[in-house]
Amino acid sequence: MAFIIAAISLAGAIALLLWGTRMVQTGVQRAFGPRLRVVLGRALDNRVKAFLAGIGVTAALQSSTATGFMVAGFAAGGVVAAVPALAVMLGANLGTTLIVQLLSFDVAFLSPLLVLAGFLMFRRDPASVAHDLGRAAIGLGLMLLALHQLMELMAPLETSPALRQLLELVSVVPLLDVLLAAVLTWATHSSVAVVLLTMSLAGHGILPTEAAFAMVLGANLGSAVNPLLEGTRRDDPAARRVPVGNLLNRVVGLAIALPLLPWIAQWAGAGEPARAVALFHTGFNLVLAAAFLPLLTPYAALLRRWLPERPAAADPARPIYLDPAAQRVPGVALGAAAREALRLADILEELLGAARDTLGARRPPTGSKALDEALGRLAQAIRAWLAALDTEALSEADHRRMREIVTFVTQLDQAGSVARRILLPHAAALWKDGHPVDEAGVDELRALLDRLTGNLRAAASLFMTEDPRAARMLAEEKTAFRQLEEASTRTHLERLRGGAAEAVGASALHLDLLRDIKQINSHLVAAAAYPVLERVGALLPSRVVEPDRA
Template sequence: MHPLLLLLHLAAAVMLLLWAVRMVRTGMERAYGAALRDGLRKAQGGVAGMALAGAVLAVLLQSSTAVGLLAAGFAATGLLGGAAGLAALIGADVGSALVVRILSMDLSALIPVLILVGCVLFLKFEGRQPRQIGRIVLGIGFVLLSLQMIGEATAPLRQSQVLPAVIGYLQGDALTAFALIALLTFGLHSSVAMILLLATLAGAGVLPLDAALPMVLGANLGAGFIAVWLTRDMAPAARSIPLGNLLVRALAALGGLVLLALVPVSPDWLGDGGAAQLVNAHLAFNGLLALAALPFVRPVYRLAERLLREKPVPEVLASQRPQSALDRSTLALPGLALASAKRELLLMGETVEQMFRPVMDLMAGADGARIGAVRDLDTEVNRRHRDIKLFIAEMTRGKLSEDEARRGLELTDVAINMEHIGDIIAKTLLPLADEKNRLRLSFSDEGWAEMLRLHARVLANLQMAMNVLISGDIQSAQQLMREKEAMRQLERDSHARHLKRLQTGNADSIATSNMHLEVVRAFKEINSLLVTVAHPILEEQGLMLKSRLAEPGQDQGEALRLA
């Protein structure tokens, strides 16, 4: 095989592996993200319990980095202690190594079954949950397929004249092999993918174990940098968790590198076959690191905090928000003015999202100061709403085409609805959170899970609405419109289940009944306001009806289509 063709096949297989790992993670987050986040937040049992929770989440998400980001986010809002978050991340690295161990088994016979089942679930079902489960199953099938492709692509390398020289050099220079794989792992943003790639090469006889072990250590160090990089813009309390994990991981990896130079490792200790030996070495490294590091998570976290301690930021600078995107010099040019108003609407939408995103975390437990800080964002939403209305009103005093006047009115309507959403959050949801925490009330486990799912869905629809506003995509607008009916059904189902809990005498449901119903009603109202972003796009295409009522003789299915 020509070298360029061989590299093309190998690169395609590696990219499929990366995409498949990401596919599994996104499917799990979309299907069970709220429950997973809630599980981490409620994990009990001290350091050991947090480590176990982190390991379980990493197995489900196929990513220790995703667990690190969750822990960092909770630490930033005060819902999770820093030492507990660090313990969860250390445990997540063990879970990630377990994922590698499972995927490295010879499961090639399952590839057709997984791809068939995944495609059927994803393509033939309309519900979000079955589709995301299909995404997960497909992702696992593609992981196994990519590993098979990597093995086939690297088979000709065994006869290569160049590869033995490269491997021989890396065998004699463990530090270079260590640093090279650390950089590649950081670049790929996936330690799972990197270790699986190395295991496949080892299993094909291309990579001997004495050259592979320093690479395994490098992959573990590179994995530690990923979460540090992804949390670089977060608060110090959040950044201290991945930094503490990196400190522990760097010390262990460098120590392991020195140990390999002093004490030869017998492959027999690690199992049979190059792939199994490499994967077992990776699992043993993370298991031993967890046992050694968990007793010291508190001092390590305090050290990371000291390293990230920043100088106090002047209050005026710390509270600055993005400036207005409205450009008054464009008022005489309606096309540019409308684009300017749309950019301002996006900033308004981002602020509304910042208000809505932490609602359930605040419901779970927060003091008045934190709730007040979120409520203060409503002032910015109101200001942007006022500025957009006045800006468009001034623009419409000039000469406008019919289309420009219509678009200006549509943007004004979006601004009004976004301001209404801000009011619902500030005047309904945040007072409910304050009341619940002040009275020390608790929702039932079932009711809390329902609200988490509804909140996650509305949050996803908020992001979809902003995308529809910018793109004007018809299919996305139709999908957003369907979410109105889906949310209406979810609200009805939630009410029915809530009434059943009241009938069975569930004490938590009885104590928080009105609160539960108000929260669900607020979520539905917010979702309905978001859906209005799609109305002008669908009306222009003739895809919306004037009324949900069927005219005499009209087909009812057609009358309700997208209404």
């Protein structure tokens, strides 16, 4: 019974350590995520600047994986070269060691102060930076508390003969220590937690110095395996260059350091064991960075040769920017979804072009059904991508942007359905059933479709810029199209009174086409203009006049 209670207490302390690490990461992401991404983006033109930015950003986020996801977002489509991206990862690996260095000192007494300060800050306005920093402070306090609990729980284990015999058996084979730490890091998604656990074991004399160093090597290996297995698009070799490159330099470093561990442990093990583990962790990453940083140019060329770019598939419904690597970083994930949403506008523009061509032909163009289906499948993929995001890591601004993306995607999907299922058949019907074709009316419809295409492009631009002035201009187009429909309706009624049956039939089709175009334009306004106007308080809740104002 005592063993079960001890095991549960140990597991709880480790879980508290992991949860504290997560709170620090999500708190910093919410507070400074976009700014950190800007800093990282500006540094990607030089390997030294990229290396330093990787250290700083990762030290703040406490996750080299999160930094790697940001780099993957910048590297999508070949915008960022492989050399600075790999330099960022070298810096990120070194950045994760800074928190380990800090926590290697006895700072557990700061835990209550951090939790208290974090709680007071967390009670501030949820949209404020102080609220998010409070979350990070609570997380750091929980990490210190968890480490203190681990030390207390492991103190009695120093005299446990069974545990010492087990660890002695494990210590005989350093490779087994490496694999054990790598699996733990992969399972917990945190090399920081595994290294801190190793420090605690070594500090209590439960784990020999050489075995502790081997576990540090395993933690470094496991942190590089995670992005490769879970983060990249496996069907795109080029998208795996950065994680594969990062993993290979870990493997090279491990292969060199593992045979030297007895000498390294003998040289570094004279001092305090926990400090020795922290220093070895930092030293390992520092030596790897110094060795690989000058060689990144030929190294990147080798990765490009091994992992060449695959030609893009012709299927327009296949997502291009929805890389799973980006899902854990809100700023990157929402940016990827927005870029993918713009492809919906391109597909819809092709459908409108098909409708315009149909006005000058006697049969509808082929391929319109495939375009509509592609638009629907791509819209569904974007919505599913957004639904899979971790909502806890999203700030209020991130939630607002996600709602805007969902609105834009849904409205364009509906506009595409109107274009293919209603507009195109009506356009083709002009040439059927012997209706006389009014060339002036057809030219008017072509001009309206051109105007609608211009509104579509304006909606796509507005979706990215969120400019209130452009939103007002786009919203005014809804009034213009309504006035055109009213004018055409009056003309149609006049023809009905005149009794010309053939002219009435053509006029009815003309009016149907106008309504189709107006409906699509309404979807465009709702997709891009209304969210911006609502945010700035310039959108009325209803067009109906209040009874007391009538």
